[in-house]
Amino acid sequence: MDIARKVYDIWTENGTVEAGLADKFLDGRIDALAFLMWGGGNIDNGLEEYLKVDRRNAEDLKYEEFVDEYLAPNEPCLIGSLLKGWPAYSELNSGGEVDIDYLEAMFGDASAPVHATTVAGDNFFGGVSKPITRSMTVMDYCSWWRSHHTNIGDDEDELEGTRRYLYLKDWKFTVAFPSFRLYTRPDYFKEDWLNDVAGAYKFVYLGPKHTCTRMHADVLRSYSWSSNVCGRKRWYLVRPEDTHLLYDVFGRILCPHLHFDLENGLNAVLFPGLKVARKVAFEVVxxxxxxxxxxxxxxxxxxxxxxxxxxxxxxxxGYNLKGSWEKLKRELLLSSERRKADAERKGISDFLAADPLTNGGGQPVTESPESFDDDSLQASGDLVLLYDIIAYQPGGRGDMRVR
Incomplete structure (x- = not known):
C-alpha cells in the first residue's frame, strides 16, 4: 500500500486516501485495468451491441408486476400510456412539438436554471464540454429558443468547429407554481418518501435537439422516473456492479460520457474500462x-x-432506502478522511480530533466554512434529508424525532 500510495502521489496532486480506495471496492468499483486483463473479452471487434430495456404498457402492467419485475430487483423499464389526461401533454405539446408560446405566456416571468454547453464535432456525447449553469427567465430562454431554431448553424464557430446550446434543466416547477397541476404522479411511483418530505426533487427539463446530460448516478442513490411530454431521448445505462468501468485508472474521475473520445490516446489510457462498459451498457430510445x-x-x-x-x-x-444510507455513510467517512489527510499535509495534527465519525475524544475544533469541502456540505445536507424521510414515514412517525 505504501508503494502504491507513493506512485499515486507522483501521478496526482491530490494524494491518496485509503478510505477512498476502499469505497471503490464497497461500491463494486474494482480496478478497471485488471478487469480488462481477466474479463474484458473481445472489445476490439468494432461492434457495439447494447443490452435492451424492457418496454411495457401501463394498460397491461399491474403495480404488483412492476414491483416484482423492476422495482425490487432494481431493473430499468420503459412504460407507455402513462401520460393520458396530463394537462402538460395537451397544453405543452402542440402537434408533437414544444408549445413555446404557451410556455412563455404562462410562466415567462419565472426563473429557471439553464446549462450552457459547447459541442465540438459530430460526436455530441464525446465532444460536450462541462456545462456552465446560470439562471434565466423562462421568457429569455424562449427568446433564445426561437433564435436558435431560426438560425440553426449560425451559432457554429467554423474555425473551432463548435456549437453552443442552452438546456433548461432541474426547473423546480411545482415549487414555483404549486397550484398549477401539470401532471399526476403515476401509481407505479406513488411510494415517494423523498418528495413527501422535501417536495423539491420534481423537475421540468426542456432542451433542443443535441442537448444532453453527462454521465451520473442520481442523488442519494434514489430512483428516478422521466416522462417525455414531447420529443425523443436516447438513454445509455450501466449497472451498479459495472460502475468501476466508468472511472479512470485511479478510481477518482468519472468519465464524462459513455462515448467519451477514446481515439485520443491519453483518454484511452486514463479510461481503460470504457470500451468494456459499452459492451455491458443498456440502450433505449x-x-x-x-x-x-x-x-x-x-x-x-x-x-x-x-x-x-x-x-x-x-x-x-423502502426498497432503496438502505442503499441510500450505506452510500451516505461512506461519503461522510470519506469526506472526513480527506479533510484529515489535507490537514496532516498542512501540519495540523489535531484537526477533527472530535469528529463523531471517527469517535474522536478531543475538544471540538473551530473551523471556518472554507475548511469544509463541497462533498462534506452535500453529505451533511443529505444526512438531514434522510433522517427526515425515515422519521416521517408511517409506522415510525414520531418515534425517530428529536424529543
Whole structure:
C-alpha cells in the first residue's frame, strides 16, 4: 500500500486516501485495468451491441408486476400510456412539438436554471464540454429558443468547429407554481418518501435537439422516473456492479460520457474500462408519451434526439432506502478522511480530533466554512434529508424525532 500510495502521489496532486480506495471496492468499483486483463473479452471487434430495456404498457402492467419485475430487483423499464389526461401533454405539446408560446405566456416571468454547453464535432456525447449553469427567465430562454431554431448553424464557430446550446434543466416547477397541476404522479411511483418530505426533487427539463446530460448516478442513490411530454431521448445505462468501468485508472474521475473520445490516446489510457462498459451498457430510445424508470445506483447519460420537454422525479422508498444510507455513510467517512489527510499535509495534527465519525475524544475544533469541502456540505445536507424521510414515514412517525 505504501508503494502504491507513493506512485499515486507522483501521478496526482491530490494524494491518496485509503478510505477512498476502499469505497471503490464497497461500491463494486474494482480496478478497471485488471478487469480488462481477466474479463474484458473481445472489445476490439468494432461492434457495439447494447443490452435492451424492457418496454411495457401501463394498460397491461399491474403495480404488483412492476414491483416484482423492476422495482425490487432494481431493473430499468420503459412504460407507455402513462401520460393520458396530463394537462402538460395537451397544453405543452402542440402537434408533437414544444408549445413555446404557451410556455412563455404562462410562466415567462419565472426563473429557471439553464446549462450552457459547447459541442465540438459530430460526436455530441464525446465532444460536450462541462456545462456552465446560470439562471434565466423562462421568457429569455424562449427568446433564445426561437433564435436558435431560426438560425440553426449560425451559432457554429467554423474555425473551432463548435456549437453552443442552452438546456433548461432541474426547473423546480411545482415549487414555483404549486397550484398549477401539470401532471399526476403515476401509481407505479406513488411510494415517494423523498418528495413527501422535501417536495423539491420534481423537475421540468426542456432542451433542443443535441442537448444532453453527462454521465451520473442520481442523488442519494434514489430512483428516478422521466416522462417525455414531447420529443425523443436516447438513454445509455450501466449497472451498479459495472460502475468501476466508468472511472479512470485511479478510481477518482468519472468519465464524462459513455462515448467519451477514446481515439485520443491519453483518454484511452486514463479510461481503460470504457470500451468494456459499452459492451455491458443498456440502450433505449424513449418516445413521446413514454416514461422510463431508472433504478437506484445506475449510471446513465441522456441525449435529446429531438426538441424535448420532459417531467422528472427523483424518489426513495423502502426498497432503496438502505442503499441510500450505506452510500451516505461512506461519503461522510470519506469526506472526513480527506479533510484529515489535507490537514496532516498542512501540519495540523489535531484537526477533527472530535469528529463523531471517527469517535474522536478531543475538544471540538473551530473551523471556518472554507475548511469544509463541497462533498462534506452535500453529505451533511443529505444526512438531514434522510433522517427526515425515515422519521416521517408511517409506522415510525414520531418515534425517530428529536424529543
Amino acid at each position: 424513449q418516445e413521446t408519451g413514454e416514461t422510463i424508470f431508472v433504478p437506484s445506483g445506475w449510471h446513465h447519460t441522456v441525449e435529446n434526439l429531438e426538441d424535448t420537454l420532459s417531467i422528472n422525479h427523483n424518489w426513495l422508498n
